[in-house]
Amino acid sequence: MPLRERLHEIVFEADTRAGRAFDVGLLVLILGSVVAIALESVPDLGAEHRAGLRALEWVFTALFTLEYAVRLYCVRNPFAYARSFFGVIDLLAILPAYLGLVFVDTHSLGIVRVLRLVRVFRVLKLVQFLGEASVLRAALRRSLHKIIVFLLAVICMVIVLGTAMYVVEGSASGFDSIPRGIYWAIVTLTTVGYGDIAPKTVAGQALASFVMLLGYGILAVPTGIVSAELVRQPPRTSTQHCPHCAAEGHADDAIFCRRCGKSM
């Protein structure tokens, strides 16, 4: 197998041992890079630590640049890759560091690299072999439409309830505009409940109680949707047909057809 194909197998696929090792190594690098960026943002950090983290970031950038070059080299259609979702993210992951040499605000640019964490999902293909991630994804895909309908209904409720709260409470309790009332309604309906804006009048607390009980009741809906999809998942029977009577739905370990009694 020529080098280019062997590299392709390692860099783009996760079926071989080397490919899996590469993906895991990449995952570690991405995590390390993200931790370095996160640590650098901590305000009370000594100057020498900050310098070390900066150096480390350059190492990560060099490795990611090398990886990007290898990907461009070994892929059959480099332009298609460069314009694909992962190609753009791979480029965005290394650009900020180089742009940081020209411009100044490396802070906000470094964050773009975090997006590369999405690649974690690709490495999750390892777990997918267990069939779990794909089952989960299939159930979520099938429940997507129902959840969108539900979220639209929630957004309508939240606008009406937030406006009602703005009228009832007024700006004295922090409800100083309709958007803020809607923000409060979302905080309450989702049962997050920061408490930064909370009703103070009796009428407001009564309305808030209603919103909470409503949120408690409708919280059931998205859960029910996903549960139902996961339950409905293909039953674990074999897909085998009886060669004699074509009966289906046999157990995985069936030797004889449960309908005509002939050997399968």
Add this chain to the structure above:
Amino acid sequence: MPLRERLHEIVFEADTRAGRAFDVGLLVLILGSVVAIALESVPDLGAEHRAGLRALEWVFTALFTLEYAVRLYCVRNPFAYARSFFGVIDLLAILPAYLGLVFVDTHSLGIVRVLRLVRVFRVLKLVQFLGEASVLRAALRRSLHKIIVFLLAVICMVIVLGTAMYVVEGSASGFDSIPRGIYWAIVTLTTVGYGDIAPKTVAGQALASFVMLLGYGILAVPTGIVSAELVRQPPRTSTQHCPHCAAEGHADDAIFCRRCGKSM
């Protein structure tokens, strides 16, 4: 087809392309109008922006007035429409602006227009074609009785627990009346947890811990109700038709038609 009927098909129905376009356009207008009202309520807004939003609101009002007139014109029974749920909301959506010319507090009146967002649900009929919204609605309708029973039980619990907390904590921690104790119990049992009123004594925190664990446990009930209904939804019957009587809904492994008894 005469103009009146064609208008009726466009304005009241969503089956034709024109009807769907009208509904989507109306949805955009309603959303724009709601955003305008919401933005106008923001306190730190420049005078020229406020004037622009006010002008925009008049445009929306004019369009909604035109739409209301068209609806009255093309519907077969205008009086029935005017007294129906949507007819009243359509009128309430344009009245505040005209009333605002006579009276002063346009603020609280403008909010009534938000109610028109309910029309969003009508446009959702588009999504309903995917069968999702109707499945969801059917499951919710069937679980309504169980959820009402559950909410009644929750309200009883909340009154008893709120009163107990009022006795245990007293007014020093903010529990200065039984209604306030009940408000706290709702905030806690629904796991919202603002923190505006929180127990400070050991006995109060012990009681609160009990309420939280209780809320954690019974949160399962509404979810379970809706999940069960959604799971039960489509009976997993085969899609097979009986070749003799065309009856549907046979079990997956049926050998004979359950309606006419002939072999399938």
Add this chain to the structure above:
Amino acid sequence: MPLRERLHEIVFEADTRAGRAFDVGLLVLILGSVVAIALESVPDLGAEHRAGLRALEWVFTALFTLEYAVRLYCVRNPFAYARSFFGVIDLLAILPAYLGLVFVDTHSLGIVRVLRLVRVFRVLKLVQFLGEASVLRAALRRSLHKIIVFLLAVICMVIVLGTAMYVVEGSASGFDSIPRGIYWAIVTLTTVGYGDIAPKTVAGQALASFVMLLGYGILAVPTGIVSAELVRQPPRTSTQHCPHCAAEGHADDAIFCRRCGKSM
């Protein structure tokens, strides 16, 4: 039918129209009484309103006393009733008012009457006819053991995590004792999140993040338990057996057996 038996049917049963009317009337009286007690606890209440509520409370007490006397009269075994759960609650509901004439703190005594709200559940028998409450109760009864096991596990976790947090954070952030740490762990694991005690150190926030993700993950367990029980509810197929081959599991509207094809 003699008076005593007729009274018994009205007061103790909810099958006849009179009995149902009595129960609904009693429910209204209890709710009114509870609202009166709750309102009386509001601190900023005018003296004349307080006097009116006090008078109203005496009316409620008189009616409940009359009801208690009627119950004792018409029941076959008055001693058994007086010592039963509802008998004790009925007595406790009227005692505080009379004791209030001798002692002073009517406040804490009046609260006992709130317990009478449990009678609401009895009136719910009306709803039970719809079969909903009984289905719900059966599912909860069957999942009780699993939920107890789950709550025991949660209590163990909460003690270990609360103690760990007490060690990690110390009294500077409000974690000034192990019980308070446990209280915090309950507040966090149940996703209530008051915010009255919150971690301030990095280590504490990392531990808190772990507790939250744990709570998020295990919240699924009680919900799953109840959902599973409600789903497992008797399938809605008919209980009919085929008279020829005794096959079961026929659809509700089956006319011919789906196994042997003979008329049912």
Add this chain to the structure above:
Amino acid sequence: MPLRERLHEIVFEADTRAGRAFDVGLLVLILGSVVAIALESVPDLGAEHRAGLRALEWVFTALFTLEYAVRLYCVRNPFAYARSFFGVIDLLAILPAYLGLVFVDTHSLGIVRVLRLVRVFRVLKLVQFLGEASVLRAALRRSLHKIIVFLLAVICMVIVLGTAMYVVEGSASGFDSIPRGIYWAIVTLTTVGYGDIAPKTVAGQALASFVMLLGYGILAVPTGIVSAELVRQPPRTSTQHCPHCAAEGHADDAIFCRRCGKSM
């Protein structure tokens, strides 16, 4: 039966009446010990109470030491036990008290004993006889993979969202580093919502609203996973054994054995 074997049956097993009594007694001792340690941590505690608790702790330590000695004596392979999970915890439970004689900070050492509460799970074997705990554990074990995949996805989201919030809000609202932003994202996505860090700008509140609705939607996933596993639990196969080959696990309506093909 010799003493050593009889002791083994009592101390290590829970099948006999004596063994169960020993386990329950041990559970009471552990709980008492944990309560004593927890109480001792309360700051405003009289000196004489603290002395009493200290004495009580020595009694518990003596009893646990005796128990540890008995366990070492009656087990067949003392070294294997001493190095096992429970053996290490049993040793750790008594060491702190003796080490406290030499070193000073008994506080942090006493906490280690709390770990012994894990033994509660062993006593739960009693409940397991009801089949509930094992059903629960089996469902959790089977959904573990899916929940890990889900938690990985949540952690990715939380890093991206927390970083975005750090950029949007800045240190003025308390988002003074990326780790703190991630902490906020976890607090919000899990719907805990302390409110110690909350967005103050309009853009931040809009992003926070998105995070909350996202958390509300994906909260459904772990619940759905566990629900689905619990529903799938007992395969509704018949309890029928094949009269020829004694195979089990036949479908309810099987006519022929799926293993040996003979008529059932």
